[in-house]
Amino acid sequence: MSGKTVYLITGANRGIGYGLAKTIAARPNTIVFAGARDPTAQSLTDLAATHPNVHPVKLIAADKESNDAAIAEIQKTAGQLDVVIANAGIANHFGPVGTTPVSQFKDHWEVNTLGVIVLFQSAQELLLASPTGAPIFALISTGAASMGQFYNAAMSAYGSSKAAANFIVKALDAENPKLVSLAIHPGWVATDMGNGGAKAFGMEQAPVTVEDSINGVLSRIDGATKEKSSGKFFNFARSSAGNMWDIDTDEISW
Structure with missing residues (x-):
């Protein structure tokens, strides 16, 4: 597949994942594998x-079996894998540590943390063999995972699971000399998940459009290098409007 860039995007049937898949697919010389629990979804x-x-x-x-099978399909169809965007995630409960059911922590860690680990373990052989010599593993994280710029938004299950996933990004950077491993905060995006969170806080919808989020996320992935990008936690875009959710730096502290 010389001259092609091959992407795998998880959670690609809706929201940020779908926006990424659609935008990247419109570019020349790309192949997009759109991962989803239901690949027959109408959107895909x-x-x-x-x-x-x-x-x-x-x-x-x-789920190791489906992850392994997806990578096998990529190997068979494209013969290479250059960029993995680990986007799949859940945010199903909002509440403080003291009252959030343990089952919610387990559910969020299963998808948001273990999902990233299983994905990399399945993809690593093919990804690290990318002919680009600098394969990319990008996690769609969240500003709510930051402990250095912590804000109390009662997202204990979601935030902790994403913070653990951020650690995996740092570990992958340290363990793999050629891999460009980075985490990206996509903003508080007006998707089904983002709007659900907004309503929990009395807002009509989340403040960031899908288009703005996608443009910002891709600005961090496009041209990412080991030297300037790897092992870092990026903001999709700087904002200094003064809202609780605004982050006015390009990088976010872990």
Whole structure:
């Protein structure tokens, strides 16, 4: 597949993942494997119908069998893998540590943390063999995972699971000399998940558009290098409007 850049995006059937898949698929010389629990979802069926370079694949977070099978399909179809965007995640409960059910912590850690580990373990052989010589593993994280810039938003299950995933990003950078491993805060985005969180805080919808988030996320992934990007936690875009959720730096402290 010389001259092509091959992407795997998880959670690609809706929200940020779908926006990434659609945007990248419209670029020349790209192949997009759109991972989803249900690869026959209408959104992916329609996207693949209009973009023959899009290949929906079944991929369930933290499920080794489906992750292994998705990577095998990529190997068979494209013969290489250059960029993995670990986007799949859940934010199903909002509450403080003292009252959040332990089951919610388990559910969030299963998807948001173990899902990232299983994904890398399945993909690593093919990804690290990328002909680019600098494969990228990008985690869609959240500012809510930052302990250095902590804000109390009662997201104990979600925030802790993403903070643990951030640690994995740092570890992957240290353990793999050629891998560009980075975490990206996509903003508080007006997706089903983001709007659900907004309503929990009395807002009509989340403040960041999907388009703005996608543009910001891709600005961090495009051209990422080991020297300038790897082992870092990036903000999708700086904002100094003064809202609780605004972060006015390009990088976010872990």
